Amino acid sequence: QITLRESGPTLVKPTETLTLTCTFSGFSFRTTAVGVGWIRQPPGKGLEWLALVYWDNNKRYSPSLKTRVTITKDTSENQVVLTLTNVDPVDTGTYFCAHTPPTTTTAATSFHFWGPGTLVTVSS
Amino acid sequence: SYDLTQPPSVSVFPGQAASITCSADKLGDNYASWYQQKPGQSPLLVIYQDAKRPSGIPERFSGSTSGNTATLTISGTQAVDEALYYCQAWDRSAGVVFGGGTKLTVL
Numbered sequence: 001q002i003t004l005r006e007s008g009p010t011l012v013k014p015t016e017t018l019t020l021t022c023t024f025s026g027f028s029f030r031t032t033a034v035g036v037g038w039i040r041q042p043p044g045k046g047l048e049w050l051a052l053v054y055w056d057n058n059k060r061y062s063p064s065l066k067t068r069v070t071i072t073k074d075t076s077e078n079q080v081v082l083t084l085t086n087v088d089p090v091d092t093g094t095y096f097c098a099h100t101p102p103t104t105t106t107a108a109t110s111f112h113f114w115g116p117g118t119l120v121t122v123s124s
Numbered sequence: 125s126y127d128l129t130q131p132p133s134v135s136v137f138p139g140q141a142a143s144i145t146c147s148a149d150k151l152g153d154n155y156a157s158w159y160q161q162k163p164g165q166s167p168l169l170v171i172y173q174d175a176k177r178p179s180g181i182p183e184r185f186s187g188s189t190s191g192n193t194a195t196l197t198i199s200g201t202q203a204v205d206e207a208l209y210y211c212q213a214w215d216r217s218a219g220v221v222f223g224g225g226t227k228l229t230v231l
Contacts, residue, residue, distance in 0.1 A: 037220065039167075047159075047167065047210055049220035060219045063125070096166060109214045110157035110172040117166055 002026035004036075004097050004115035011121050018087050018120060022080040022097030026113075029055045029075040033102030036080040037111060038071065042093040052100070052109070053080060060106075087122045094119050126215035128223035135229045142198040144226045146211030149192060156194035157212045158187060160205075161225075167210065171196060198228075206230045 008020035020038070027034055037052040051071040052060045061069055070083045080097060095118050098111035129147045136142035146156060156174050159167035169178050171187035174194065184199045194213075198205050211223040 039220075039222075046225045047161075047212075047222040049222060052220065062220075063218060107153075107214045108155045108173050109220060110155070110169060110212065111159075111167070112169050112172070112178060114166040114168075 002099055002113040004099060004113060006095055006097050006115045006118040008095075008118055008120065010119060011123065012087050012091075013124050014088055014122060015086055018082075018084040018091070018122075020082045020084075020095055020097075020118065020120070022082070022115060024078050024080070024097070024099065024115075027099060028078065029073055031055060031102065035100040035109070036073070037098050037100060038080075038082045039096045039098060039111070040091075040093045041096070041117075042090070045093075050084075050095075051082060089122045092120065092122045126213075126218040126221050128211050128213060128221055130209075130211060130223040130226045132224070133227045133229065135231055136198075136201045137231050138203060139200055142201045142205070142228055144196045144209050144211075144228065146194045146196075146213075146223050147192055148213065148221075151192045151194060151213060152189060154213045154215070156187065156189060158185075158194075158196045159210045159212065161208045161210065170209075201228075201230055203230050 004024040035054040038050040053071045053073045068085045072081050097115045099113040158171040161167045170185045174189045175187045208225045210225045
């Protein structure tokens with residue numbers, strides 16, 4: 001059974017750096033082609049993809065956020081960490097991590113299991 | 125940028141079929157996925173790789189692609205299907221992209 005759970009601060013001040021951790025079970029980065037991504041959702045709005053890291057440490061970032069976002073994985077701890085620098089109130093929202101299973105092509109990327117999400121508010 | 129266009133809302137009577145579309149340039153060259161999201165919940169994958177249904181998803185959910193449009197169809201729509209639905213695809217430059225979402229209302 002695959003589960004994921006996000007953790008981190010609920011309140012961050014503008015210009016600070018947000019660090020979120022995704023802790024998962026039921027799969028491993030030792031499995032070829034598996035990946036974990038981060039997706040966020042501002043209150044009342046749609047989904048926005050932020051970053052993705054694969055088993056081989058290949059990383060992809062949203063072009064609109066790539067200068068502010070970093071994703072790292074800890075294979076031994078079954079964790080993925082997202083950092084977002086210089087946060088602004090527009091970064092307020094629920095942040096989800098999600099599992100993407102092995103596929104033969106990145107064009108088939110989809111998120112099969114999601115964490116419950118963590119609400120982050122950016123405010124002074 | 126790579127934009128996936130969905131209608132903001134779709135309405136359907138119980139028992140009828142609901143169709144939600146997702147359009148983008150060269151969408152036919154990529155796979156589309158569909159997610160259902162109910163208030164206060166995480167998104168739930170209902171269709172991946174255009175037409176595959178994950179384990180546990182009812183058979184009334186189906187997906188198809190024609191040209192640059194992907195379509196999610198819910199046959200025999202039930203009240204429990206009322207939710208937001210998002211399409212998602214992969215673009216070589218943009219990475220993972222989500223559509224703006226469609227609110228499905230069961231009348």
